[in-house]
Amino acid sequence: MATTDIPRLSHLLEASLDARQSKQAEQAIAQEQSKPGFSLSLLQIVASDAATPTIRLAGALYFKNFVKRNWVDEDGNYKLPQDEVTAIKRELIGLMVSVPPNIQSQLGEAISAIADSDFWERWDTLVDDLIFRITPDNTAVNNGVLRVAHSIFKRWRPLFRSDELFTEINHVLSKFGAPFLQLMENTDRLITASQNDPAKLKDAFGTLNLAIKLFYDLSCQDLPPVFEDNIAAIAALLHKYLVYDSPALHTDDESESGILEYVRAGIFETLILYIQKYEDVFGPQLPQFVETSWSFLMTVGLETKYDILVSRALQFLTAVVGTSHADAFNNPDVLKQVIEKVVLPNLTLRESDVELFEDEPIEFIRRDLEGSDSDTRRRATTNFVRALMARFEDLVTTTAKQYVDAFLANSGNWQAKDTAIYLFSAIAAKGAATAAQGVLTVNPGVDVLDFFQKHIAGDLQTDTSHPILKVDAIKYIYVFRSQLSPDLWRAAFSLLVNNLANPNYVIHTYAAIAVERALFMTDEQRQPIIPKADVAGSSKDLLTHLFKLITKNTAPEKIQENEFLMRCVMRVLIFIRDGVVPITDLVLKNLINILNVIRHNPSNPRFQYYLFESIGALIHFAGPSESAKLEQDLYDPFAKILAEDILEFIPYVFQLFAALLESNPSGQLTDYYEQLLGVVIKPSVWETRGNVPALVRLITAMIPRGAQSIVANDQLEPILGIFQKLVSSKVNEVYSFELIECVISFIPAQALQQYFITIIQLMLTRLSQLKTEMFQQRFIAFYHFISARQEKGLGADFFIAVSDQVQHDVFKPLYLTIILPETQKLARYSDRKTAVVSFTKTLTDSQAFVDRYPKGWGLTCQRLLELLINPPVPSAVDDIIPDQDVDEVGFGVGFTQLNTCKKPPRDPFPEIADLKVWVGQYLKDANTRHNGRIVTLVQERLGADVKAALGEYLQ
Numbered sequence: 001m002a003t004t005d006i007p008r009l010s011h012l013l014e015a016s017l018d019a020r021q022s023k024q025a026e027q028a029i030a031q032e033q034s035k036p037g038f039s040l041s042l043l044q045i046v047a048s049d050a051a052t053p054t055i056r057l058a059g060a061l062y063f064k065n066f067v068k069r070n071w072v073d074e075d076g077n078y079k080l081p082q083d084e085v086t087a088i089k090r091e092l093i094g095l096m097v098s099v100p101p102n103i104q105s106q107l108g109e110a111i112s113a114i115a116d117s118d119f120w121e122r123w124d125t126l127v128d129d130l131i132f133r134i135t136p137d138n139t140a141v142n143n144g145v146l147r148v149a150h151s152i153f154k155r156w157r158p159l160f161r162s163d164e165l166f167t168e169i170n171h172v173l174s175k176f177g178a179p180f181l182q183l184m185e186n187t188d189r190l191i192t193a194s195q196n197d198p199a200k201l202k203d204a205f206g207t208l209n210l211a212i213k214l215f216y217d218l219s220c221q222d223l224p225p226v227f228e229d230n231i232a233a234i235a236a237l238l239h240k241y242l243v244y245d246s247p248a249l250h251t252d253d254e255s256e257s258g259i260l261e262y263v264r265a266g267i268f269e270t271l272i273l274y275i276q277k278y279e280d281v282f283g284p285q286l287p288q289f290v291e292t293s294w295s296f297l298m299t300v301g302l303e304t305k306y307d308i309l310v311s312r313a314l315q316f317l318t319a320v321v322g323t324s325h326a327d328a329f330n331n332p333d334v335l336k337q338v339i340e341k342v343v344l345p346n347l348t349l350r351e352s353d354v355e356l357f358e359d360e361p362i363e364f365i366r367r368d369l370e371g372s373d374s375d376t377r378r379r380a381t382t383n384f385v386r387a388l389m390a391r392f393e394d395l396v397t398t399t400a401k402q403y404v405d406a407f408l409a410n411s412g413n414w415q416a417k418d419t420a421i422y423l424f425s426a427i428a429a430k431g432a433a434t435a436a437q438g439v440l441t442v443n444p445g446v447d448v449l450d451f452f453q454k455h456i457a458g459d460l461q462t463d464t465s466h467p468i469l470k471v472d473a474i475k476y477i478y479v480f481r482s483q484l485s486p487d488l489w490r491a492a493f494s495l496l497v498n499n500l501a502n503p504n505y506v507i508h509t510y511a512a513i514a515v516e517r518a519l520f521m522t523d524e525q526r527q528p529i530i531p532k533a534d535v536a537g538s539s540k541d542l543l544t545h546l547f548k549l550i551t552k553n554t555a556p557e558k559i560q561e562n563e564f565l566m567r568c569v570m571r572v573l574i575f576i577r578d579g580v581v582p583i584t585d586l587v588l589k590n591l592i593n594i595l596n597v598i599r600h601n602p603s604n605p606r607f608q609y610y611l612f613e614s615i616g617a618l619i620h621f622a623g624p625s626e627s628a629k630l631e632q633d634l635y636d637p638f639a640k641i642l643a644e645d646i647l648e649f650i651p652y653v654f655q656l657f658a659a660l661l662e663s664n665p666s667g668q669l670t671d672y673y674e675q676l677l678g679v680v681i682k683p684s685v686w687e688t689r690g691n692v693p694a695l696v697r698l699i700t701a702m703i704p705r706g707a708q709s710i711v712a713n714d715q716l717e718p719i720l721g722i723f724q725k726l727v728s729s730k731v732n733e734v735y736s737f738e739l740i741e742c743v744i745s746f747i748p749a750q751a752l753q754q755y756f757i758t759i760i761q762l763m764l765t766r767l768s769q770l771k772t773e774m775f776q777q778r779f780i781a782f783y784h785f786i787s788a789r790q791e792k793g794l795g796a797d798f799f800i801a802v803s804d805q806v807q808h809d810v811f812k813p814l815y816l817t818i819i820l821p822e823t824q825k826l827a828r829y830s831d832r833k834t835a836v837v838s839f840t841k842t843l844t845d846s847q848a849f850v851d852r853y854p855k856g857w858g859l860t861c862q863r864l865l866e867l868l869i870n871p872p873v874p875s876a877v878d879d880i881i882p883d884q885d886v887d888e889v890g891f892g893v894g895f896t897q898l899n900t901c902k903k904p905p906r907d908p909f910p911e912i913a914d915l916k917v918w919v920g921q922y923l924k925d926a927n928t929r930h931n932g933r934i935v936t937l938v939q940e941r942l943g944a945d946v947k948a949a950l951g952e953y954l955q
Helices: 006-016 022-032 038-047 053-070 082-096 101-118 126-133 139-156 163-193 198-219 225-229 231-243 259-299 304-321 324-329 332-347 351-359 361-368 377-391 393-409 414-428 448-461 467-479 486-499 505-520 532-536 539-550 563-598 605-643 650-663 671-680 683-687 691-712 716-727 733-746 749-769 773-787 796-806 811-825 829-845 854-869 915-929 933-941 944-954
Strands: none
Touching (some): 006 022, 038 053, 082 126, 082 139, 126 139, 139 198, 163 225, 198 225, 225 231, 259 304, 259 324, 259 332, 304 324, 304 377, 324 332, 324 377, 332 377, 332 393, 377 414, 414 448, 414 467, 448 467, 448 486, 467 486, 467 505, 505 539, 532 539, 532 563, 539 563, 563 605, 605 671, 650 671, 650 691, 683 716, 691 733, 716 733, 733 749, 749 796, 773 811, 773 829, 796 811, 811 854, 829 854, 829 915, 915 933, 933 944
């Protein structure tokens, strides 16, 4: 049992909540973590009624984070002792159903983390345990059960179909389906019985809210048979609560949604799922819901507390438009009603939106931008109109245009014009907008450019327009950016740059967003649509102004609030390329100032990412001529980040160090880098998973420049120790090969000689015990990497000799079952080219293939010819830095790749221009070198077809 001192731990948890003591308290708690039973001590504190609510909550938070980090390793093995694992699983569910909701949500996340690795095979009692705890009417216990269930089953929502997934779902449904429906029925009864008791009614609605989330979880992959059998009763229940109302559930605050709104929004979400996936079964139930949502949208108020509900109702109708039930909308009178009663009220800006624009501009921008997470009425309405357009294009276009024209005619009213622009944009765009190019296809029934010139351009040029119309104008360019001709773009671009100087936060931010996308866009020849000369000349002023806007408020959280400005800085630097050299000082000073401030309180991962990409761009383009300056100035801020252990920044810093090193034309390891190498080969640095790819990136930049000193300073063994750790892990297997291939390429062969047996042994052990598709592919590429490098004293015979020392003749099955048949699957150009060289040199120079493996010689010849049917071709070389979709980036989980610091793909044999010509010449030269041996082997060992095919190369 726990040897942790519980009173002391409680005291430390309390201290961790006090800003003055938190740092020391967290360090002390970190030391406690290594003691046996630490996690169970935390649970005892969480369970104790004697502890204060804040200490219990702090305990739950630490427990959640501890479990996330320490439950299993990368290969799924427990990191905690088995008795502790068993005790946690035994105690956790009972504890979760008995604690207050704020603690429940923390424990729920911990359970979800455990379930990720253990459910269901290693935790097959969980579902029975949950069912056992369900009660007819105890909402506190039932809510706990439903929270646990939701925390586990919501994992199914984004997953792709697989046999394992469906086995798990069927395991759950076979036990949980019927009791869950019974719980929904009981909750319905409880709500009816609690009409006159507001507190009980709210509790019962809390249960209903969780039950509807869980209903979605259980239905998200396939329609459960138990739900299909009861579909009419379930639909009746959902419909009942879609129209249900009670004054006891209303909130006083007009801006805050209450439990009633969340339940109804959850029902709409479920209905969308059922229409999209199970229309054949659910179709007969649909008309009642369409009618209800229709009358709801016609009568609902404009208060912001209803926004989530209006968005979901519109999303539901959008889904209906995609089904056979859409024909009701194909009628001019109905459509007019739709536009007047639903579309226009929800497209029109409300007073609360204007207040948001003025008081919380960054929040306004995030909600307004396409692709933002938050559901707004405007976005949901726009999507609804576009869905109608896709079905009934002509009718929707002609009807909507009448309203656009009428609103534009109301010349003195900026709100009317704003609504007209939104409605026009909704009918003008076809299909989804892309992050890179905006709207690609437009409605042929409207003229996007004519509308721009008549109604939009003026607001961009004048200072007298209402700020929101200015934003509309910039956003119109941003959305329809692919439709503008290069000439129009050049005119618009200077107007956008001018609007960066506008003091209004939303206007200059939207201008930055549009400028950034304009600089990213290219024509068919991959040339920028804005000429580089137009930007390079004014880049100093442009960047100075952007830095001023970013640092206007000097608090760390305010500086990093606006990632859109930082993204614009990044794009300007990437766009002007070496045009940054004359202003290196200015840019470097500003980037370092920003970095020095935000490192004290990193709060916006997107801003941080764009900041580090900006530093990467500066190194990339100014490094070759300014490397000494960059190294000198960046050393201090980077060293502080490492010294202060700022986890979010460290993987970026390692990548930037690698880029700095590679951009330095002298190519020597300075004293500083030699010291840094001593730090990065310490095992502790490699413990943090997010550091690994960045450390490999750095160490493989150091090895070529410091091979001699690495050997002289006895640093080779620690580096090989890192390889050993990486190669044994599924998560890091790719990086292990990057590291070892770099070591073999640059460390003198004699220094490596004694280690080769261990290197091959580690790989063969992995292949036999834990083979993954990726590991096998990298191993095959590694074999060819060795086999193709005879000039380094390696080659096929060397590999065979080493593998013989691991296990006699292990090479034969390895070559026949893995290397030969699977080489064709190698995808990367460098690997395929290396394989051609490897097979060719095996045929010409391997003694083992002449004496020991005579059949293997013929088979190798066949595989070589197969590779040469479609010889590998390098991908077109361009130095365009790709755009990273930040929504795809997994912030907070460790490593994020910096595109400005990516290693360019390296041609392993640059001297070989045409592989087919080289193979023929190499075979002929080898034949001469070996006194006609190759021709003799061809005659003796090849069938007629292969002989003829190879003959073409030998002629």
